[in-house]
Amino acid sequence: MTYGTHPKLIGILGGMGPLATVDFLEKVIRATPASQDQDHVPMIVHHVPQIPNRNLAVLDGHDAPFEPMLSGLRTLQRSGADAIAIPCNTAHAWFDRLAQETQVPLIHIADAVAQNVRKRGSGTSEVVLLATRGTIAAGIYTSRANGIADRIILPEDTVQVRIERIILAVKAGRIGEARDEASRVAEHLLSGQGDRLLLLACTELPIAFETSRFSSHLIDSSQALAEACIACSIGLQRPDVPHGRQPPTSAGP
């Protein structure tokens, strides 16, 4: 395996937020079949947390994150990235415009989630979308015909407020507080709800929900994007990672 030919170099437009990016990178590494450094996925990570708040931009109807994100994509492109992933769901509000301005293929996180759900093969009749209001308003999961579930439902408003508080707690490094609240929210949304699943459609949320007792009822958008990056770079992944029990059937996302 020689750098430059195979595997493909994956660009990561990250820093949105910082801990979420590190969690995502660790998922790429842990899901890669490797016995030494050289077996791992090569990545260039643009980790620039100064990109303006995506959620506020969508809700306020302004465009401040677009140019800094495009600048990051161009840096990754100049660095030789063969494909680029963005481990921030809300940033995907600008996905189509960013893709139009970039020569390198972008991997959409909702497509990665849809592929992950197909691999799980479990019944996913009802999925609750846990995300920022910006992700919900931009229709990142609901406007794409992606087959994630028969029915994607939104949490009631009081729960939505709690979800956003969990996200902000993770961004501020208050992980214990975020996890306690995530456990309570999972309990509230899942108890007695049969095969209902929670879609963690904000890359901060897996950090908060990873200690919940409902792990088998979670769809982790960050894990799904990590698996898509591995498939794109080296065409395979570890058979034993959570939510990735079956090898992918194709080499690309």
Add this chain to the structure above:
Amino acid sequence: MTYGTHPKLIGILGGMGPLATVDFLEKVIRATPASQDQDHVPMIVHHVPQIPNRNLAVLDGHDAPFEPMLSGLRTLQRSGADAIAIPCNTAHAWFDRLAQETQVPLIHIADAVAQNVRKRGSGTSEVVLLATRGTIAAGIYTSRANGIADRIILPEDTVQVRIERIILAVKAGRIGEARDEASRVAEHLLSGQGDRLLLLACTELPIAFETSRFSSHLIDSSQALAEACIACSIGLQRPDVPHGRQPPTSAGP
């Protein structure tokens, strides 16, 4: 705080190895005083694990890692990095030659460790150097007059073999095995040895030793480099991080 003016963009020549890089990035993030994404250190991370094995190159006397590392540095330089850190101790065998070929200042991990030890202010009369044979042979800690300790001692050969097994276990993702052996090695080197400290001079080792009961007797080269990067980028750090209880007295490493 606006990207592009202040803070400084830090380039990371990483992937050596992958989990060690992620552990290092997480240390940068956790040690940064931040209440929102935008307060964090901006970084460009060249995470290319295909760079040839540094340890074998030093021991076999060949130069294979040099050109790929230089290529990575040049990518970081082109991406606008204001300073560059390399979270791999053994890679520092090429530090002086890399620094000569690069226009951007490089932060030396042994200098970061020396600064960290000065900040601790504890008596460090005797330090055991836990590192690859390549780091030891290249004199990365012993050839620089850095004031880390009155006496830097090397482990006996049977312990050195165990250290390198721990490093390889982390690189292969066998974290539980690495931690069990690290606990035994710490016990062996520290029991009844008074104020002796262990210098974790390989960025895989903190991942293995973090669960040891001797955490107050460890000097973590990865944590020290993270603090140096924060000081270089934003000139301050959280007052409550391990080994960083006092704020730095100057803005740069």
